[in-house]
Amino acid sequence: MLRISKLTDYATLLMTRLAREPGRCFSATQLADALGVPLPTVAKLLKRLLQAELLVSVRGTGGGYMLAHAPRAISVADVVSAIEGPVALTECVHVPGGCVLEAACATRANWHVISRAVRTALEGVSLADMALPRLRTVPLQRMAVKEK
Amino acid sequence: MLRISKLTDYATLLMTRLAREPGRCFSATQLADALGVPLPTVAKLLKRLLQAELLVSVRGTGGGYMLAHAPRAISVADVVSAIEGPVALTECVHVPGGCVLEAACATRANWHVISRAVRTALEGVSLADMALPRLRTVPLQRMAVKEK
DNA sequence: ACTAATTGGGACTGTATAGGTACTATTTAG
DNA sequence: CTAAATAGTACCTATACAGTCCCAATTAGT
Numbered sequence: 001m002l003r004i005s006k007l008t009d010y011a012t013l014l015m016t017r018l019a020r021e022p023g024r025c026f027s028a029t030q031l032a033d034a035l036g037v038p039l040p041t042v043a044k045l046l047k048r049l050l051q052a053e054l055l056v057s058v059r060g061t062g063g064g065y066m067l068a069h070a071p072r073a074i075s076v077a078d079v080v081s082a083i084e085g086p087v088a089l090t091e092c093v094h095v096p097g098g099c100v101l102e103a104a105c106a107t108r109a110n111w112h113v114i115s116r117a118v119r120t121a122l123e124g125v126s127l128a129d130m131a132l133p134r135l136r137t138v139p140l141q142r143m144a145v146k147e148k
Numbered sequence: 149m150l151r152i153s154k155l156t157d158y159a160t161l162l163m164t165r166l167a168r169e170p171g172r173c174f175s176a177t178q179l180a181d182a183l184g185v186p187l188p189t190v191a192k193l194l195k196r197l198l199q200a201e202l203l204v205s206v207r208g209t210g211g212g213y214m215l216a217h218a219p220r221a222i223s224v225a226d227v228v229s230a231i232e233g234p235v236a237l238t239e240c241v242h243v244p245g246g247c248v249l250e251a252a253c254a255t256r257a258n259w260h261v262i263s264r265a266v267r268t269a270l271e272g273v274s275l276a277d278m279a280l281p282r283l284r285t286v287p288l289q290r291m292a293v294k295e296k
Numbered sequence: 297a298c299t300a301a302t303t304g305g306g307a308c309t310g311t312a313t314a315g316g317t318a319c320t321a322t323t324t325a326g
Numbered sequence: 327c328t329a330a331a332t333a334g335t336a337c338c339t340a341t342a343c344a345g346t347c348c349c350a351a352t353t354a355g356t
Contacts (some may be wrong), residue, residue, distance in 0.1 A: 050304090059303045059304080061300065061302065062301080063301080063303060
């Protein structure tokens with residue numbers, strides 16, 4: 001894998017939508033309609049994002065959700081870890097008997113380096129970036145489109 | 149998640165072990181013993197790595213596996229994609245009805261940028277690096293250890 | 297005060313996939 | 327000819343992902 005879960009994908013879509021109108025209050029229903037994602041799922045995600053303090057909520061009639069911070073101040077890494085926990089490639093497996101493997105722990109230390117590189121990559125992109133039609137760093141060569 | 153699967157973790161351990169003695173031929177049994185991972189699982193991984201042409205095999209008595217290339221020439225990205233397919237964070241979800249979402253595709257294009265950053269990070273580390281006790285870039289602050 | 301709208305927080309379920317197992321065929325050294 | 331090892335395939339199982347449902351708490355409007 002090393003692929004991000006569908007829920008996380010949706011969550012970034014949600015956050016990106018909110019980032020386009022930072023002051024506005026969106027209800028779960030509005031967001032579900034806007035994104036074409038089933039309402040219960042949207043509601044679930046919003047709850048998680050709220051608990052991670054990336055959103056603030058207003059209850060009652062006319063209530064809804066808003067970004068808790070400026071779009072610039074929220075990174076993709078924040079969203080990812082809100083949905084699927086801390087970003088770490090390896091969860092130092094608690095092998096019964098400890099790290100019996102010869103130099104395995106050294107190897108794992110190296111994993112952490114990689115892990116950190118990935119985290120840095122995710123932290124480098126903010127919601128403000130995502131809200132733009134395209135990132136300024138994108139060369140706009142047809143990199144995503146692959147002929148079949 | 150964004151965490152690597154256990155199998156991939158094992159695979160890198162295997163490859164790292166082989167990278168320490170590039171000329172030597174290891175049987176699946178030897179590797180399983182050395183790493184403390186169940187034999188059938190090791191065998192399965194070795195087959196996948198063989199098909200990805202990262203290993204060469206010798207059949208029959210006294211046979212086993214060896215690296216197909218120099219440790220320097222094999223990256224962690226190679227190992228990861230051999231086990232879990234191409235490294236891509238989002239698999240442009242084929243939503244029924246296409247990308248109905250307003251500017252979703254723009255958002256996904258941005259995902260590809262991130263995806264690429266991650267891939268680059270993985271490609272930057274070779275088996276030779278992993279075989280070292282520690283990467284030269286590791287600050288060796290106690291970064292992984294978290295008090296509970 | 298009452299009603300409708302909306303968030304808050306669980307519990308519950310089906311399904312996909314990761315992880316592991318088993319069996320058989322093929323190859324080769326001695 | 328036998329033993330040791332890889333090669334390939336098919337299968338099982340537990341976990342967790344993705345999605346759904348329900349009910350309590352809160353608030354605006356009438």
